[in-house]
Amino acid sequence: MKKWIITLISGALVTMSYAQEINHQNTLRLGLNRAFFGxxxxxxxALYVEYSRELNSFLAITPRIMSAYANRNDDNLISHASDFGTSVSLRITPFPYNGFRRIKVDIGGLYHRFIQSYxxxxxVDIYDTVIMSDSxxxxxxxxxxxxxxxxxxxDNDRFDLGGRLDLLTSLDEGYLNADSFQYGLFFGVKF
Known part of the structure; x- marks a missing residue:
């Protein structure tokens, strides 16, 4: 049993020391998403800009500013949703040393202003203004x-290009609500 514990601790120390030797990069990303509300x-x-600061090969801190806008108008019903927010996430790269380093998971906190009308x-009155009595x-x-x-x-030393899937939630009156689901493309510059 002691041999297993010593082996695990040694392996963890070697992995951490190897992670410290890698040149960490910062990334500035711009993304375009398709946002689904309701x-x-x-x-x-939806658009977003984010800055990612690597702490080591496994973790990065990622602040982000984002905005989304959506409308629907059919059968004399109109719906609008928009969102402007900021978040700070912990970016986890589960397997940074092989082909799976291209997969990253973000988990974090979010503040956003959500506007919805329907x-x-x-x-239509004489001034071509639409009357909405039950809005x-x-x-x-x-x-x-x-x-x-x-x-x-x-994913090379200078650029980062790929796809992204986001879920934005909120805590409201004791409930966790799924406010928006988004997917899209991003382009990043590493420095």
Missing amino acids: SGDIIGP GSVGS NYRKDDLFGFIGSVNISIL
Whole structure:
């Protein structure tokens, strides 16, 4: 039993010392996503900019600024959702030394301003203004969690190009709500 413990500790120390020898890089990414709000029926574009600072080969700190906007108008019903937020995530690279280093997982905290409006489109007055008698409007400043999976197609010493899948949630009145689901592409510059 002692041999196993000594072997595990030795292996962990060798791995950590190897991780310290690698030249850590920072990455600045720009991304374009497709955002789904509600039950997935309100769809629109989303943009984000993030900076990633590697702590070691396994972990990085990643602050991000993001925005999304979506509309739906059919059958005299109109829906709008928009989101502007910021997050700080811990980026985990589970297997940094082989071909799986291209897969990264982000888990972190999120603050976002969520705006939603919906209602029925009514008649048009003499000034061509649409009358909406039963419209609803909601604006909330929300805190929650963000989870992301990043898969890099191109990952070299200078550039990072790939796809991303995001889930944005919020804590509201004791419940965890899924506010937006997004997927898209990113391009990053390493320095």
